[in-house]
Amino acid sequence: MTGSLDLYVRVCHGDPLAMAGLVSLIGEEPGFQVQAENEPGEGMADVVVADHACALNLLASASAVDQPGVAGGFRMPRVIVLTRRDKEGEVMRAIASGAHGYVRQDADPAELMDAIRHVARGGSLYLCKGTKALIRHGKPCVGFTAREEDVLRYLVKGDCNKGIARELDISANTVKAHVARICEKLHVGSRAQVAAKATQRGLVRV
Amino acid sequence: MTAPTQARPIHVAVAHRDPYVAAGIASLLRSRAGFVVQSGLTDVDGGGAVDVLVTDYATGVHKTANVPPGPGGSAPGSFLVVTDQSTGWQIRRAVDAGVRGYLLHDCSAEELSEAVRCVAEGRRYLSCPVADQLLDNLSSAVPTARELEVLRLMAQGLANKDIGRRLGIGEGTVKAHVKAILRKLRKPTRVAAIGEAFRCGLLLEASP
Numbered sequence: 432m433t434g435s436l437d438l439y440v441r442v443c444h445g446d447p448l449a450m451a452g453l454v455s456l457i458g459e460e461p462g463f464q465v466q467a468e469n470e471p472g473e474g475m476a477d478v479v480v481a482d483h484a485c486a487l488n489l490l491a492s493a494s495a496v497d498q499p500g501v502a503g504g505f506r507m508p509r510v511i512v513l514t515r516r517d518k519e520g521e522v523m524r525a526i527a528s529g530a531h532g533y534v535r536q537d538a539d540p541a542e543l544m545d546a547i548r549h550v551a552r553g554g555s556l557y558l559c560k561g562t563k564a565l566i567r568h569g570k571p572c573v574g575f576t577a578r579e580e581d582v583l584r585y586l587v588k589g590d591c592n593k594g595i596a597r598e599l600d601i602s603a604n605t606v607k608a609h610v611a612r613i614c615e616k617l618h619v620g621s622r623a624q625v626a627a628k629a630t631q632r633g634l635v636r637v
Numbered sequence: 638m639t640a641p642t643q644a645r646p647i648h649v650a651v652a653h654r655d656p657y658v659a660a661g662i663a664s665l666l667r668s669r670a671g672f673v674v675q676s677g678l679t680d681v682d683g684g685g686a687v688d689v690l691v692t693d694y695a696t697g698v699h700k701t702a703n704v705p706p707g708p709g710g711s712a713p714g715s716f717l718v719v720t721d722q723s724t725g726w727q728i729r730r731a732v733d734a735g736v737r738g739y740l741l742h743d744c745s746a747e748e749l750s751e752a753v754r755c756v757a758e759g760r761r762y763l764s765c766p767v768a769d770q771l772l773d774n775l776s777s778a779v780p781t782a783r784e785l786e787v788l789r790l791m792a793q794g795l796a797n798k799d800i801g802r803r804l805g806i807g808e809g810t811v812k813a814h815v816k817a818i819l820r821k822l823r824k825p826t827r828v829a830a831i832g833e834a835f836r837c838g839l840l841l842e843a844s845p
Contacts, residue, residue, distance in 0.1 A: 444657075446742045448719065448749065452661030515655070515721060515742075540656045589829020624794025626828045630835065631842060 518633025724838025725774030
């Protein structure tokens with residue numbers, strides 16, 4: 432590790448306070464060069480540390496280019512999500528979009544520094560302690576179909592089957608079948624329980 | 638506008654459980670004139686001359702509620718909370734506990750220093766979305782203690798019959814409570830009411 436070149440870390444965070452903190456903490460770390468998001472970068476960052484929303488945007492636009500690792504001739508930097516969001520569904524969404532690391536914001540900053548080094552070396556997915564426990568506990572992500580996700584979104588709002596059927600332009604019986612499948616997948620017996628579980632685990636985007 | 642405060646710098650202590658927010662607040666305030674910043678609350682309890690304490694929600698609410706009046710009756714520093722707890726009930730609890738300033742995590746550096754100045758001068762500062770939530774909360778009907786118990790069990794997905802059994806009351810009584818809850822939360826169904834209860838902070842999501 433000694434004598435190696437500095438790591439270039441780019442930071443994107445929606446909250447100005449956290450942004451300032453990230454810049455100052457990463458900047459103090461020996462061997463790291465930090466770059467704030469709005470400064471002109473020459474596409475040379477090794478690692479990007481971004482909040483949940485920024486990271487998902489970044490990963491989505493990277494995958495739109497369709498060649499993994501290459502975007503417009505530049506090597507795509509590896510992305511670490513640094514966030515306060517700690518629900519299972521949110522973690523899974525980030526990993527599924529191709530994030531290389533997931534670190535909670537209330538974790539010790541030393542963990543973030545580890546994550547940056549690990550990811551820059553080309554290491555596999557880095558999860559901070561809190562997140563690891565979360566993924567091991569619950570079975571990773573309940574596989575809902577796109578239609579089931581539609582139904583779930585309205586169900587959590589409190590709509591009845593008829594109302595959901597009208598919104599999605601399908602029959603009430605079809606909705607009923609979807610709701611039954613959703614209950615089965617979540618191992619619960621009532622729609623109120625579905626709503627409770629789906630919200631707690633962050634399985635719906637509100 | 639803020640010329641008079643230039644005379645004496647404002648002493649600020651920062652203690653936030655999010656290390657990045659803590660570092661950010663400290664570095665932003667240090668980069669501006671008129672602030673003296675220290676990290677942590679250690680000296681504060683010893684009666685240091687701190688004007689404003691910037692903390693996370695839990696620390697702010699807990700400490701304000703438990704801080705004894707300073708020696709000689711001088712008021713100890715006032716608390717400014719920076720948090721993402723943005724629901725009406727959460728804000729109300731903090732203000733009731735004695736928190737003087739309330740900002741959300743996405744506030745700008747300008748707003749932060751403005752809020753610190755306000756609180757240091759003995760005024761209160763609520764950011765716009767926070768004030769909105771608080772005012773909305775004032776007009777909402779308050780559920781009784783029993784209704785809250787029922788609401789909590791409802792949110793676990795229990796049916797009226799099971800709620801009755803848990804609380805040792807009849808199913809009819811539960812039904813009446815549920816009706817009152819739906820009316821107070823202005824929602825037509827129990828699932829919608831549960832969602833609203835979390836949204837307004839009447840129920841808090843247990844963190845995993």
